[in-house]
Amino acid sequence: MKKLSARRRHPLAALVVLLIALAATGGLYAAFAPADKAQADETAQSLAIEEGKKLYTVGCASCHGTSGQGTTDGPSLIGVGSAAVDFQVGTGRMPAQQPGAQVPKKKVVYTQAEIDQMAAYIAGLGAGPITPTEKQYSPKGADIAKGGDLFRTNCAQCHNFTGKGGALTNGKYAPSLEGVSAKHLYEAMLTGPQNMPSYPDGVLPEQEKRDIIAYVEEMNDPKVAANPGGLRLGGLGPVVEGLFAWIFGLGALIAVAVWVGAHTAKAKKS
Numbered sequence: 378m379k380k381l382s383a384r385r386r387h388p389l390a391a392l393v394v395l396l397i398a399l400a401a402t403g404g405l406y407a408a409f410a411p412a413d414k415a416q417a418d419e420t421a422q423s424l425a426i427e428e429g430k431k432l433y434t435v436g437c438a439s440c441h442g443t444s445g446q447g448t449t450d451g452p453s454l455i456g457v458g459s460a461a462v463d464f465q466v467g468t469g470r471m472p473a474q475q476p477g478a479q480v481p482k483k484k485v486v487y488t489q490a491e492i493d494q495m496a497a498y499i500a501g502l503g504a505g506p507i508t509p510t511e512k513q514y515s516p517k518g519a520d521i522a523k524g525g526d527l528f529r530t531n532c533a534q535c536h537n538f539t540g541k542g543g544a545l546t547n548g549k550y551a552p553s554l555e556g557v558s559a560k561h562l563y564e565a566m567l568t569g570p571q572n573m574p575s576y577p578d579g580v581l582p583e584q585e586k587r588d589i590i591a592y593v594e595e596m597n598d599p600k601v602a603a604n605p606g607g608l609r610l611g612g613l614g615p616v617v618e619g620l621f622a623w624i625f626g627l628g629a630l631i632a633v634a635v636w637v638g639a640h641t642a643k644a645k646k647s
Contacts, residue, residue, distance in 0.1 A: 422497065429498030432491055436472045445502045450476065457568070458505020459496035464564035466492045468557075478548035479571055506567045506577070513583055514563035516591035524592030527585055531576070539596050545572060555597050559590045 434443070440451030447453030451473075454462075465471040469483040487495070496508060529538050537543050540554035549572050554562070566586050569575025576586070 425494045425497040426501055428491075429494035429496070432487070432495050433498055436487075437495070440473070445499060454499050454502060456503035456505045457499065459500040459508045460506040460564045461568040461570070462496040462499045463492055463508045464561055464568060464570060466495060468561055470570070479550060482552060506564075509560065509563050509567070511560075514559045514587065514590060516559055516587055516594055519584075519587040519591035521588070521591045521595050523585075524588030524590070524595075527581075528589050528592050531581070532589070535573075540593050554593050557593070559594065562590045562593060563587075 433441075433445075437451075437454075440448060441454050442448050442451075445454035447455075466487055467485060467489070469485045470480045472486070473480045474483070493508075500507070528540075532540075535543060535545065535551035536554055537551075542551050542553035544550050551572070557565075563586055565573060566576045566581060566589070581589075
């Protein structure tokens with residue numbers, strides 16, 4: 378016991394205990410740390426980028442340049458981020474069939490796995506908006522009423538206040554939002570495709586984007602769209618409704634004016 382007590386009081390005893398503790402901690406970390414998983418994730422990401430580059434070279438490079446730098450036929454993709462790729466390719470807008478005032482939505486030609494690979498490659502060209510997770514764009518628990526206010530303030534000028542879309546200048550248009558997925562709605566707000574302004578989180582926070590998505594989905598609900606009371610206001614789009622007002626509204630005013638003029642002339646004669 379005296380010998381053990383003497384060893385405990387040795388000046389190097391604390392240092393020896395510290396070294397043993399550090400060695401044990403390092404051993405346990407090496408044994409239980411997810412090194413294999415991290416390495417596997419890194420390998421998978423590298424493979425995705427490599428495959429994405431191959432897909433990009435075949436389907437996109439002719440317009441956007443071999444390194445995404447852009448050409449006279451397509452803008453630069455450096456810094457657009459994975460969210461823009463997921464939206465444009467995931468809605469079939471890209472690859473574009475032909476140049477025009479606006480690229481329309483069409484049938485998707487790539488699988489989601491291929492889209493993810495291209496998005497990984499483009500994201501590596503420069504930092505940009507990241508593809509959102511389901512938690513970010515899910516409208517579950519969102520405030521539909523607030524979303525309606527936000528939509529009418531920020532979106533209705535182009536998309537119509539029920540999301541039916543409308544015409545813009547020079548052959549451009551705001552597309553209908555009917556049938557657009559929550560993910561693509563979020564990505565459109567985040568990236569601002571084509572003529573649409575972008576709404577990053579600093580301008581339109583994540584929760585407010587979810588509120589808008591909830592409102593759009595409510596407007597697209599079959600029970601709401603059925604509208605048993607008759608044709609709902611805002612259901613045809615601003616251009617059609619404006620034309621209706623001009624033809625029938627102005628026509629009715631002209632008819633009334635003619636009627637009043639005719640009866641006034643008869644009254645004067647009599």
